[in-house]
Amino acid sequence: GNSVTQMEGPVTLSEEAFLTINCTYTATGYPSLFWYVQYPGEGLQLLLKATKADDKGSNKGFEATYRKETTSFHLEKGSVQVSDSAVYFCALEKPNTGNQFYFGTGTSLTVIP
């Protein structure tokens, strides 16, 4: 089957610290992988994506690499800011299904000054 396992939170970091949020997946076929972010009081927004093995998605200083050999898509940022405080969701898109998504449980990140 298809599933996403995401690092549990909450995570609290000081400003400018390095961030890693782990995500591994199980899928049949070759899914696309995504990180979504939900800022307080807002809806889910696409942060970055990768559609095939070894692709690296990047946006706003965040990066994640599609690792087929380890079935992982870990999210990283070298220096977090207070404005990065949000809930982050890892997700996969089931291939050839017209966008059926499977989400991880979400990881809450709080960055303190």
Add this chain to the structure above:
Amino acid sequence: GAVVSQHPSRVICKSGTSVKIECRSLDFQATTMFWYRQFPKQSLMLMATSNEGSKATYEQGVEKDKFLINHASLTLSTLTVTSAHPEDSSFYICSARPPLGWGNQPQHFGDGTRLSIL
């Protein structure tokens, strides 16, 4: 601004009441919308795929008579929780799939509806 509008954002009602949640696509026509449910500290779980002009496709284990979905126009899908009970309390999120070539996101999400049944 918001691409998908979901209303209401929060509703509290008595057990036995039916509750309707609306999901509107503001910037594009959406032939396909999705409804998700999120329990505390758990994943967003896909409940059903809403197809304009036809019946919704429900995921395994989701009661179609309990969660009525109507997608009567290209910009509106509604989810009605019929005869709601406390176990239906949850966070419901809708999303809309844009037409091919519209933007770079496969789905646009609403802000969610927090449903609390007393």
